[in-house]
Amino acid sequence: MKRKTAAAVFLVLFSIIGSRHTAWAGIADAGGYLLNNVVSKRLPNGITVLLLNRGYAPVLSFQISFRVGSVDEDVRTIGAAHMLEHMLFKGTDRIGTKDFKAERPLQARIEVIGETIDRLKLLNPKNERIPVLEKELRVLQEQQSHLIEGSPYDRLYSEEGGVGFNASTSKDMTGYYVSLPASKLAMWAEIESERLRNPVFREYYQERNNVLQERLMRYDAVGSGILYERFLATAFIAHPYRHPIIGWRSNIPFLSVEEVKRFYYEYYIPSRMTIVIVGRQNTDETFRVLERYFGTLPARPEPAPIAIQEPQRPGERRIEVLFEAGPELIVGWNKPAFPSRDDCVLDVAGEILAGGKASRLYRSLVVEKQIATSVSVWSATPGSRYDNCFALFVKPRPPHTPEDCEAAIDKEMDRFFEDVSDDEIRNIAIAMESEMVFGLESNTGIARLLSHYQTVHGDWRYAARYPSLIRTVTRDEIRSLKDKYFRPDNRTVALLRDSRAMEKKR
């Protein structure tokens, strides 16, 4: 990749700023602004492209997303979507290598030996061939380390002024992000198209260990992490929303590089890919650059859809987790996903119940009864592509227990379904209007919004139209939710108890 000196970049950068700064001009309607200004196109191979020219600064926010997440994994590939995301930082046959011709046989041998070690360990951890192979693996890794450049994209982007270079994997989607000076559009397109076309999974086994460390940090060493993980595994007994994005601690050390490659080949396809670019740009020119670099990514067939649905629930599900941490409570009710009308109604109900400091549950549990220190809601836990869960998250306030909070929630929700008011619904609609305007402040925020709606829901326009949908929700619709979803047999309750307190009791 070509690199320019910092001085030259800044000269260009600031001269562009000077020439393009526009006078103040108001935006009256946020949704209308998006509908009128977002340029939506599709490349011949099926990649969706969303472009928005905005702002006074010559900077661009880039997001590439794929409609694939942990929900698309099976029992052999749990954690593969996330592991793949990590491997997409390791370079290609041209990026991140000093001599790929010399490196290629080492990489191939490392993968063969790594796969063999994993299988032997699963069959018999005491197999005497394992230490021999591990020694050979270390030697090969050492040899390869002299032929590669660690974190090649990070270095390329950071030197050119990139910020926010990162990626994320959710249950529903995977995204790759960076913001760069606008003059770096072609450089970004060249790097990213190369990155997606021919990734090399170098340093796979070191990175797999890093993922295990990440799991320790996010889940195994944190009470709320464990509680959330176990809650999902209880609320969903069949649907793949039940397994953790990062994978289980037991399966990560055996996640096969061949399986992750297969996952890449099957799901990283143009028809599942969206490119969003927001910031100061000529959208026609941007599209031409995208055509040039991404237009040749090969189209492949869509993988089969997920058939599994949650079975009927014969009764409430309830679990307890013991951990060295303060008590917590999650209560959830299974429900349909967007674009079901009820999903939208439940969004409104969630905001009235626990959406902020004026919400009913906050006021009741935190301010009046003072039995909790926080209450929050996520009405589409843990994702939105498939039927999900309306979940409340509560931190009880000592000496009050999760059960005290659960009883208070029950009582408050009964009252809510009886006397929810038009004023409360109206306030949520106003809040939605405000949030749309506030969300237009940053390139990255807009890019993330468009990317999410296009990738998960199939059309970014839902984002612009959502506030008007909210305004049509009625009291009767909210009341009808109680018998449909908020029944005891549709409920999952997860309680975190402080293991230190339990020890003292004994």
Next chain:
Amino acid sequence: MKWKRVVISALSAAMLVSARSVEDSTANQPEGVSLPPVHRETLPNGIRFFHVRDDLPQLTLVVSIGMGKLYETGDDAGISELIAKAITIGGSARYPGNSLHDAIEAMGGRLSIVSSWETTTITVKVLDRFKNEAFAIAADLLAHPIFSPPSLDNARSIVADAIARKADDPAEIAFERARAIIFEGVGYGSVPTPAIIRTLPVQRIQDYWTRRAVGGNLMVGVSSSIDAEEATRLCRAHFGLIPQGSEAQYAADISRPRSAVARSRGKIFFYPKEIPQATVVVGTAAPAIGGEGEQALEIMNYLLGGGSFSSRLVSEIRVKRGLAYTVQSILRLRRGIGVFLAFAQTENRSAGEVLDLLLGGVEGMPRAKVSASEVAWARNAISNSFIFRFDKPSRILLNEMERAYYRLPEDYFISYRTRLARVTPDDVLRESGRLFSDGLVAVVVGSRAVEEQMKKRGEVVVIH
């Protein structure tokens, strides 16, 4: 709500406060740049006012008070956080208790009252048609907050529980203990406890607020579609009667923490916690912002662990060895004093190895070879991303408030890249030599098995 889940919230509330008065509008912008101008003026009561125009139909009002953790000593640790929570719950004379949040909700607005290291900020964000209400709410919270026993007791209970829950998070524990040792329990090192929070007298809390919520210790910033003239008029109308008072100061003698760091040399402070992952933190006190070596230190930190995956510590510990997911170094220079911290989280069994790598990487920096190309990479990265400090009006506003708070020169941003360009490898080595000359405080949180690894590496001091 889906929008709330995916949009990035606009104004980061954790921003800055007070400083000197300047009559200006477009002065401090990088050369050749034409950004929305910042209007600045000082009100007769000493309030420094800033305005920048936005093209969105919104108004963000930031009232920043010079009051935060750095101003606290051992016996009032946490008072700023308690006050912020008490006002959030209790409201003000015109907006008592729940009516405060009802008023905000009726506008679809956002309100946050947050205490951070150097400031406590009241931020109100609304659609611009609610501009008068936003000013009225912020001004009343500032002038007439309610510290009644019921709301204060509720706030005490919430803050005390939040402090207790910090002990659930190994990273929180490690950082707090490291700062406490470096700064001897004062300012950066102050450690709020549930006991302090529950017993701070009401009168002391009220007096604390009364002394700090004064014109000389306040900054008001507005980012909005309304013009500077109207914003200034609203500011004068709503904040004009705030008493003048004077700017608060906090103790900032770097020699004390440096002595504390020197006394800790060779020791490993160990906090036992039976969890499967250890947290390792090393650190020291750093100089104030705006000093001669600022840019060299910034480049040093970028090379060490602030430069993402390509920095030395991340490359060595995470990328090459696969020992930790999180590895980072942080350099934060503030008005009177600063702090440097480097940390990693790893499996208990590799805690000793990671500590060695962190100490070796950081303390070895002054003796390590720093090439011109490395410095050029860090310089280019910092310099080329500089534009992102100006990519939206609210950030421009906060830059200007920050510059004023830190009493940085008028040309601070204009000359920023020039100063960065002058940094040489020798500068980096010299400044890192100064920074790490007294050694580092090392704190490890992990299981008892980790303690055994530490005993092989130094004198272990068990802390709780």
